[in-house]
Structure formats: structure tokens, C-alpha cells
Amino acid sequence: MVRGKTQVRRIENDASRQVTFSKRRNGLLKKAFELSVLCDAEIALIIFSSRGTLYEFASHSMASTLEKYKKCATEIQTCNPPPETNLQHLKDEAESLVKRIKQLESIKRKLLGEDLSTCTLEEVQELEKELACSVESVRSRKVQLYEEKIQRLMEKDKELVAENARFREKYGEGRLEEAGGSESDPTMGMLPESSYISGFEKDLFIGPSEERSWDHCLLQM
Numbered sequence: 001m002v003r004g005k006t007q008v009r010r011i012e013n014d015a016s017r018q019v020t021f022s023k024r025r026n027g028l029l030k031k032a033f034e035l036s037v038l039c040d041a042e043i044a045l046i047i048f049s050s051r052g053t054l055y056e057f058a059s060h061s062m063a064s065t066l067e068k069y070k071k072c073a074t075e076i077q078t079c080n081p082p083p084e085t086n087l088q089h090l091k092d093e094a095e096s097l098v099k100r101i102k103q104l105e106s107i108k109r110k111l112l113g114e115d116l117s118t119c120t121l122e123e124v125q126e127l128e129k130e131l132a133c134s135v136e137s138v139r140s141r142k143v144q145l146y147e148e149k150i151q152r153l154m155e156k157d158k159e160l161v162a163e164n165a166r167f168r169e170k171y172g173e174g175r176l177e178e179a180g181g182s183e184s185d186p187t188m189g190m191l192p193e194s195s196y197i198s199g200f201e202k203d204l205f206i207g208p209s210e211e212r213s214w215d216h217c218l219l220q221m
Contacts, residue, residue: 021049029057044069 011017036043036059044065047055109115
């Protein structure tokens with residue numbers, strides 16, 4: 001049979017309440033003792049009854065355990081202050097940041113030449129010095145960028161010159177050798193002499209073409 005859930009509330013009857021307190025107190029002290037023995041834990045248990053009677057249990061020394069507790073509680077409070085303290089700290093920090101932002105915005109407007117009517121002579125002179133320093137920094141950076149760009153262009157020019165030299169060495173020498181070979185042999189490209197006279201008759205004949213043909217036939221006969 002399943003046991004029902006017991007509702008925890010104050011016992012109205014004094015006698016029943018005293019009996020329950022005695023039983024639960026002894027059980028709690030027993031559990032504390034067992035926990036200290038089984039788990040080697042440092043335990044300090046303090047109980048006050050409804051009549052003000054003190055019951056306590058300490059696995060070691062009650063005074064040393066309480067002192068250790070006070071030290072740890074102080075450290076925890078220091079690391080984790082109450083929410084009200086955190087809220088006030090955040091409010092103060094927010095106000096400080098707002099003031100700083102307004103101050104920076106005012107300085108920015110003055111550097112842009114705005115809201116100068118409220119500035120004194122010393123403030124204007126200070127702004128002039130700051131602007132001069134800013135201009136000098138900008139010019140220095142500009143010169144540095146130009147020098148870096150010129151250096152990159154010079155390196156690129158060297159690479160192009162070297163690449164051009166490689167191309168000339170690779171393709172120029174072959175063409176020069178071909179041109180030199182044709183100049184050293186003047187007869188190259190000329191046909192043999194026999195090719196010019198192969199199509200001509202070796203016989204010498206003077207007279208009309210018809211007589212030449214007839215005489216030529218008689219000779220062959």
C-alpha cells in the first residue's frame with residue numbers, strides 16, 4: 001500500500017510537537033555524525049528548541065568551524081555584493097560615461113570649428129596646437145604611404161626589366177642565329193645552274209622555225 005504524502009506544517013498540540021522535536025532532533029544529530037564519518041566532512045550543527053534550549057554537534061571544534069564559516073561568508077559578500085549595491089554602482093558608472101561622452105562631443109565640435117564662442121584665448125591656442133599636431137601626423141602618414149607606393153613600383157619595374165631580359169635571351173638569340181646563317185652562305189636560296197638550262201636545246205640554229213623543225217626531223221631519221 002502506497003503511503004500518502006505528509007503535509008508539513010506546525011503541530012498545534014504542545015505534547016505532540018515536543019515528541020516530534022525530540023525524535024527529529026536525534027535523527028538529525030545521528031545523520032550529521034554519520035555524514036562526518038562517512039565523508040570526512042567538517043560539520044557544525046546548532047539547534048535551538050522553541051523554549052530556547054541549545055543542542056549542538058561538531059565533528060571537529062565548534063569555534064574553529066564557526067570562524068571558518070565567518071571568513072568564507074565575508075569573502076562571498078565581498079565578491080558578490082547585494083543587488084542594491086550593484087545597481088547603484090551601475091548607475092554611477094552610467095552617469096560617468098554620459099558625462100565623458102558629452103565632453104568628447106564638445107571637443108569634437110571645437111576641433112571642427114564649431115561652438116568656439118565660449119572658448120577662452122588659452123583654449124583656442126590649445127586647439128590650434130592640437131590641430132597642428134594632427135596635420136603633422138596626417139602629412140607624415142601621407143609621405144610614408146607615398147614612399148611605400150614608390151618602393152612597390154620600383155620593385156615592379158625591376159621585375160619587368162628582368163622578365164624582358166629573359167624574353168630577349170630566349171627568343172632574340174634564335175633569330176640572330178638564323179639571320180647570321182643566311183649571310184654566311186650567299187648561295188643559299190639560289191637554284192642550281194642545270195635547272196636554268198634543262199629546258200633549252202643545245203643545238204645552234206639560225207633560220208625560220210619551220211625549216212628548223214624539218215631539218216630536225218631529217219636528222220632524227
